[in-house]
Amino acid sequence: MSNQTLKSMQTESPDRGRLQVQVTSTIGRIPISGATISISYTGDPESKVEQLTTNSSGQTETLDLPAPPLEYSLEPSDNQPYSEYTIQVNAPGYESATIAGSEVLPDTTSIQPVELRPMEGQEALDRIVIGPHTLFANYPPKIAEAEIKPVNESGEIVLSRVVVPEFVIVHDGSPRDTTATDYWVRYKDYIKNVASSEIYATWPDSTIRANVLAIMSFTLNRVYTEWYRNKGFDFTITSSTAFDHKWIFGRNIFDSISIIVDEIFNAYLSRPNVKQPILTQYCDGRQVTCPNWMTQWGSKYLGDQGYTPIEILRYYYGDSMYINIAEEISGVPSSWPGYNLDIGASGPKVTQLQEQLNTIAATYSAIPTVAVDGIYGESTANAVRTFQSIFGLPQTGITDYATWFKVQEIYVGVTRIAELS
Incomplete structure (x- = not known):
């Protein structure tokens, strides 16, 4: 598709999507705050669409932008189902960054994270190009593996139980490509990136959940078996579709996918009497066929028919597949209380939450500080609501499972900043 054709499709399209840019330091x-964001159509850098400035939370307002017709992402199509935008970011004291190919789907919100490096000496430009979506372009098909790894080899299993890691190390290439870069990526961010790269956020909720569960189970199998480390490599997983999943450095994620990952990030898929997470392999079902594996387009059609996530997974992997919960979550300073915290709640867990919110508020000043009294009142609910709005969670003011662990994640991040300074 030519740049001119794509541009005219974007500008004349009746459908709309949303884009928010979030800028943080590396x-x-x-x-x-105060970063200048210029947005243009990818392929036509002179066509400035918007210029924005980030707020105290490093975020722009959410823009309403042209996107291709919704039906392009609901059926296999030769038409590109998303618009592509180029985002240029400048901030005093930081190196500039340009991200080309940020994807906007209709009826969804795309979140484009941008990390800027503090300026050191001569000014430089960090340029990231987001590759095409796996359902639209041709990528190498998955090389089949056994879904359960042997456990009787010496040193094969290092972990004694299933643990959700704080980070995974992603090798951005095939396993033996020694020129590929290794990236430390937060586990949840990795899952959100892969899901946004491999399925469309316009699909049914149950389809997205089924695919996210398959991605997480596959990833946790690599973690649990230390698959690559036992082969002499220093990474957890690769970005090669022939071996693992497609992870794209610097890409945007979609809010509908992000919210689901935050809700179910500690889940994985099991079979009876098998301790390790199942290596749930899949293919798109259009360009590549894969008997006995889930197909992404097939899972979409089952979601259209009202199938639940586990029904979709069992349709492909058999009735013995079930959803399990990891025994441990790494990098979490305080465990989940086991119930939602809401108005009227009290006790040590509320005190911990209040202390953590106040620590986060020192970095994210839009969050109001609260009295640390162990009582979940209106002021605590308002602080939680503001936190949820900044970090892409439903704004309920209730500290549910997803909110609790997002607070833990951000609290760890900002306290590490304090330790470094």
Whole structure:
């Protein structure tokens, strides 16, 4: 598709999507306020669509932008189902960054994270190009593996139980490509990136959940078996579709996918009497066929028919597949209380939450500080609501499972900043 054709499709399209840019420093999770954001159509850098400035949380307002017709992402199509935008970011004291190919789907919100490096000496430009979506372009098909790894080999299993890691190390290439870069990526961010790269956020909720569960189970199998480390490599997983999943450095994620991952990030898929997470392999079902594996387009059609996530998974992997919960979550300073915290709640867990919110508020000043009294009142609910709005969670003011662990994640991030300084 030519740039001119794509541009005319974007500008004349009746459908709309949304885009928000979030800018932080590469040092910790410090939000960068006052950054200047210029947005143009990818392929036509002179066509400036918008110019924005980030707020105290490092975020722009959410833009309403042209996107291709919704039906392009609901059926296999030769038409590109998303618009592509180029985002240029400038902030005093930081190197500039340009991200080309940020995807906007209709009826969804795309979140484009941008990390800026503090300026050191001569000004430089960090340029990231987001590759095409796996359902639209041709990528190598998955090389089949056994879904359960042998456990009787010496040193094969290092972990004694299933643990959700704080980070995974992603090798951005095939396993033996020694020129590929290794990236430390937060586990949840990795899952959100892969899901946003491999399925469309316009699909049914149950389809997204089924695919996210398959991605997480596959990833946790690599973690649990230390698959690559036992082969002499220093990474957890690769970005090659022939071996693992497609992870794209610097890409945007979609809010509908992000919210689901935050809700179910500690889940994986099991079979009876098998301790390790199942290596749930799949293919798109259009360009590549894969008997006995889930197909992404097939899972979409089952979601259209009202199938639940586990029904979709069992349709492909058999009735013995079930959803399990990891025994441990790494990098979490305080465990989940086991119930939602809401108005009227009290006790040590509320005190911990209040202390953590106040620590986060020192970095994210839009969050109001609260009295640390162990009582979940209106002021605590308001602080939680503001936190939820900044970090892409439903704004309920209730500290549910997803909110509790997002608070833990951000608290760890900002306290590490304090330790570094």
